[in-house]
Amino acid sequence: MAQLTSPEADRHWLLEAIGLSRQCPPSATAFSVGAVLVGPDGTVLGYGYSRELDPADHAEEVALARAASAGADPGLLAGSTLYSSLEPCAARASRPVPCADLIVSSGIRRVVIAWREPPIFVPGGGAVRMRRAGVAVAVVPELAAAAKAINAHLLADLAVPAARQHDGRGPRWCPDWPVIRSGTHTSVTSLTGWPVTVATVR
Numbered sequence: 001m002a003q004l005t006s007p008e009a010d011r012h013w014l015l016e017a018i019g020l021s022r023q024c025p026p027s028a029t030a031f032s033v034g035a036v037l038v039g040p041d042g043t044v045l046g047y048g049y050s051r052e053l054d055p056a057d058h059a060e061e062v063a064l065a066r067a068a069s070a071g072a073d074p075g076l077l078a079g080s081t082l083y084s085s086l087e088p089c090a091a092r093a094s095r096p097v098p099c100a101d102l103i104v105s106s107g108i109r110r111v112v113i114a115w116r117e118p119p120i121f122v123p124g125g126g127a128v129r130m131r132r133a134g135v136a137v138a139v140v141p142e143l144a145a146a147a148k149a150i151n152a153h154l155l156a157d158l159a160v161p162a163a164r165q166h167d168g169r170g171p172r173w174c175p176d177w178p179v180i181r182s183g184t185h186t187s188v189t190s191l192t193g194w195p196v197t198v199a200t201v202r
């Protein structure tokens with residue numbers, strides 16, 4: 001199934017997701033994230049944001065639950081794109097199944113994010129996990145600043161990582177944290193055969 005994706009559409013929907021992240025109830029211990037699930041024809045199938053319905057909610061799972069409630073089947077999801085203002089989690093403290101696994105098992109084959117999860121609360125790695133499962137993951141680094149802004153109070157800790165290593169709860173500075181290179185988008189063909197847009201990520 002052809003998918004209506006373009007850099008312009010990706011920016012539009014990712015900005016929608018970032019807008020949703022601004023509705024998150026504030027938290028000093030979790031990121032504020034917004035997510036929008038867009039069907040092959042550009043219809044919104046689901047949306048959500050962190051702590052929307054329950055303090056443990058993650059944006060992506062709320063969006064997936066809404067789509068499921070609306071009857072979105074795996075065939076439809078396979079042609080859909082999930083936009084998330086932050087890389088979906090590969091581990092979480094609040095519930096047993098991380099969002100990266102929820103996305104893979106839902107049948108979604110394309111995810112677009114604004115930035116990678118820094119290892120403040122849990123290790124990142126959601127993008128790698130999804131890619132290994134055949135999901136195309138695109139990063140739009142020019143929207144990272146907007147997505148980070150709502151989380152600025154959490155990211156300030158990254159500037160002084162050594163000072164927070166004593167209590168065991170602060171960020172664990174990881175020199176191997178993958179750096180997103182703000183570079184030119186490259187058009188590639190995903191494993192599913194869809195044209196996708198990806199940024200250089202390492």
Ligand SMILES: [Zn+2]
Nearest residue numbers: 058088089099
């Ligand atoms: Zn999550």
